[in-house]
Amino acid sequence: MTAPPPNNNAQELVLIGGGHAHVQVLKLWGRNPIKGVSLTLISPQQHTPYSGMLPGLIAGHYQMNETHIDLAELCHFAGAKLIQGSVSQIDLHNKELQISNGATVKAFDWLSINSGITPDLHIPGTTEFATAVKPISELYPRWQHILQELDNANTKQSIAIVGGGAAGVELVLAMRHAISERQSISAPVTLHLVFRGNHALKGFPRRIRKRCETALEKANIHRHRNCHVSKLSKGEIHCTGTKPIPADFIVLCTHAAAPSWPKTSGLATDINGFISLDDTLQSRSHPYVFAAGDIAQQTRHPRPHAGVFAVRQGPALFNNLQRALQGLPLQPHHPQRNFLSILALGGKSAIAYRRFWPVIQGKWVWRWKDSIDRRFMARFSQQK
Numbered sequence: 004m005t006a007p008p009p010n011n012n013a014q015e016l017v018l019i020g021g022g023h024a025h026v027q028v029l030k031l032w033g034r035n036p037i038k039g040v041s042l043t044l045i046s047p048q049q050h051t052p053y054s055g056m057l058p059g060l061i062a063g064h065y066q067m068n069e070t071h072i073d074l075a076e077l078c079h080f081a082g083a084k085l086i087q088g089s090v091s092q093i094d095l096h097n098k099e100l101q102i103s104n105g106a107t108v109k110a111f112d113w114l115s116i117n118s119g120i121t122p123d124l125h126i127p128g129t130t131e132f133a134t135a136v137k138p139i140s141e142l143y144p145r146w147q148h149i150l151q152e153l154d155n156a157n158t159k160q161s162i163a164i165v166g167g168g169a170a171g172v173e174l175v176l177a178m179r180h181a182i183s184e185r186q187s188i189s190a191p192v193t194l195h196l197v198f199r200g201n202h203a204l205k206g207f208p209r210r211i212r213k214r215c216e217t218a219l220e221k222a223n224i225h226r227h228r229n230c231h232v233s234k235l236s237k238g239e240i241h242c243t244g245t246k247p248i249p250a251d252f253i254v255l256c257t258h259a260a261a262p263s264w265p266k267t268s269g270l271a272t273d274i275n276g277f278i279s280l281d282d283t284l285q286s287r288s289h290p291y292v293f294a295a296g297d298i299a300q301q302t303r304h305p306r307p308h309a310g311v312f313a314v315r316q317g318p319a320l321f322n323n324l325q326r327a328l329q330g331l332p333l334q335p336h337h338p339q340r341n342f343l344s345i346l347a348l349g350g351k352s353a354i355a356y357r358r359f360w361p362v363i364q365g366k367w368v369w370r371w372k373d374s375i376d377r378r379f380m381a382r383f384s385q386q387k
Contacts, residue, residue, distance in 0.1 A: 014328060017100065017111040018044045018083075019090050020118025021051035021074045024295035026383060027317030028115070028324065029074075033081040037328055042083035043109065045090055045102060049075050052139040056376050058347040061146055062177035063184060064373075072383045090118070093268035095289055115324060116278060116294040117313070120259040128235030133253040136170055142254070146178075149252050153182065156190040161249050163240055165232055166256030167198025167205065169346055172215055174256055176349030179222045195248055197227045197240060210362050211346070211354060218348045261298060273300050282335035284320050285327075293327075295320045306338050314379070315339065345372040 018025050021044060032042060050071040052060075059065045078085040088103040093114070100109040122135030129135075134145045153160055164175045175196050182192050196203060196219065203219070203226065204212045219226060230242040239247040261276035271279040271288035278299040279287040286292035287302060296313035306312050319336035326333055341358040345368060348354065353369040356362055 014040050014112045015110060016040055016042050016113045016115070016324065016328065017109060018042070019100075019114065019116045020296075020298070021046040021048075021072070022117035022119055022296045023053070023313035024317040024320050025115065025117040026051065026072050026074075026077060027314075028321040029077045029081040029083060030382060031318065031321040032083070033077075035325070036082055037325060040328055042081060043086060043111075044074060044078055044083050045086045045088060045100070045109070046074055047087065047089045048140050049073065049085070049087060050140075052143070053376065053380060054139060055372075055379070057139055057142075058173040058177040058349075059373070059376075060143060061174060062180045062347070062349055064351065067143065069380070072380070077383055090264065092264055093270070095269050095292075098291075112291065113324065113327065114292045115320065116265070116292070116298055117296045117320075118262070118298055120297040121262045122255060123257055123260040126232055126235060126255075126257075129255065132235040132237055133165070133255050135255045135259075136166075136174065137259045150181070150185065150188075152252075153185075153190065153192060154187045156188075159191045159193065160251050161193040161195065162252045162254070163195040163197055163248060163250035164254050164256055165197045165240065166258075167196060167200065167203035168256060168258075169204065169207075169344070171196060171198065171256035172203055172219070173347050174254065175224055176218060176222055177347065178349075179224065180349035193225060194223075195225045195227060195240075195250060197230050197232065197242070197248060199229065199231055201228055208356065211356050214354050214362060214364055215346065215348075222349060259297070265298065273302070275300075282337065283323050283333040284316060284336055285323070285333065291327075293320060293324060301336075301338065304338050311342050312338050345375075347372065 051074055052071050056065055056070040060070045075085055090100050090102055092101040098111050102109060120137060122137050124130055136142050162178060164171045175194055179194055182188055202212055204215055227248055232240055233243050234241045235253060238251060240250050241247050265278050266272045266276050270286055273279050278294045280294055280299050280301045281287055282301060282303055284293050284295055295316040316336060323333045343357050345353050345355045351369045352366050353372050354364045355368045
């Protein structure tokens, strides 16, 4: 699909969400603005987290300011307006956005969406008794509250992570490390990892699963295999056919879902509700709408919803937005098939792997990951 001809008058480009792709668009825009284009970012928070550093933040290796990008400062550099709020509906016919409670309406000529995904709340009791890992901006304050509760506890406490993917494994190990380093916690704290399969990290190579199982065993993490969670209640996780798992605090790391508003707005979506994209990162139904990151899926090149893909999409998205605004042909983005994965193990140790690589593990791997993450964040710490 090619871009429609540009509007000869001043054009309004609106970015929804301050995700990994959009922060790069803003940075690159500040270096290469287009005259006559008004740029606006809509985000519910002023500081957006970098997901790659979340385990380190939870473990206590980083401070919040080291893992979050200041969107107000970035927008100032890009010459963009920041509207703090959430989009609830898109009027694609009139090219208008309903923001937050519907009282604010924003018109646009071009739209780009990188607002992430929402927690899957289909398990009964989730809303009342659990905290979801997404959005990340809400998890960290909740974790600080949990630590304070543990500080004040006089009896045994328990924390359960529901979900045995990479996020769940990294998170439970990070929590164990943070608790072990916190001298103000005197009561014993049991940590549980609850997952549906026979082993955690389903889909990962056996050699990686084995190393992570060893790390979980060493950290005294209680693993609950083949556990199909049927509901949550106060202090308990209920699994089909087994006894309830005690948990004073429950965190969900299950697969997140697409928000409902892209589909209800009329955008083409895949079977799971994620925005369907051409390889140009352009909506398959509306050529003036672009998207990137977890909220979308490239139809011809589907990939897992992981931050690495959003990071790689950022420069391609910026390039095609600028080309569309100028009426130039758009260029395809082909996401990589194989990529480096580094799993943090709580303390300053990590496992790295890539297809056909041997397993590499150790403190130097964590330092390598730390260097990669800090280099990414450094792009946004000094605006120039």
